[in-house]
Amino acid sequence: xxxxxxxxxxxxxxxxxxxxxxxxxxxxxxxxxxxxxxxxxxxxxxxxxxxxxxxxxxxxxxxxxxxxxxxxxxxxxxxxxxxxxxxxxxxxxxxxxxxxxxx
Numbered sequence: 001x002x003x004x005x006x007x008x009x010x011x012x013x014x015x016x017x018x019x020x021x022x023x024x025x026x027x028x029x030x031x032x033x034x035x036x037x038x039x040x041x042x043x044x045x046x047x048x049x050x051x052x053x054x055x056x057x058x059x060x061x062x063x064x065x066x067x068x069x070x071x072x073x074x075x076x077x078x079x080x081x082x083x084x085x086x087x088x089x090x091x092x093x094x095x096x097x098x099x100x101x102x103x
Contacts, residue, residue, distance in 0.1 A: 007091035
């Protein structure tokens with residue numbers, strides 16, 4: 001009998017354009033995107049910024065499994081700057097390491 005752990009978080013890697021190294025600015029961009037798409041209550045969704053690139057061109061966030069689709073939709077629809085683009089998302093953090101290094 002195989003037992004699978006149910007994931008509680010999703011990890012999402014974003015590209016940032018133009019680059020922005022400020023974690024607070026990036027968090028505000030995410031909050032604004034959620035607010036624009038889903039209103040005030042969703043703008044206060046719990047999101048952890050786990051990593052930002054030294055040059056500000058990428059970031060990795062952790063968000064609850066049930067809130068991940070909202071974040072992906074909000075970032076896609078948002079016109080806020082800096083612009084966030086999904087590079088990869090997964091329930092398993094190490095899978096985001098593929099491709100370019102996380103320097």
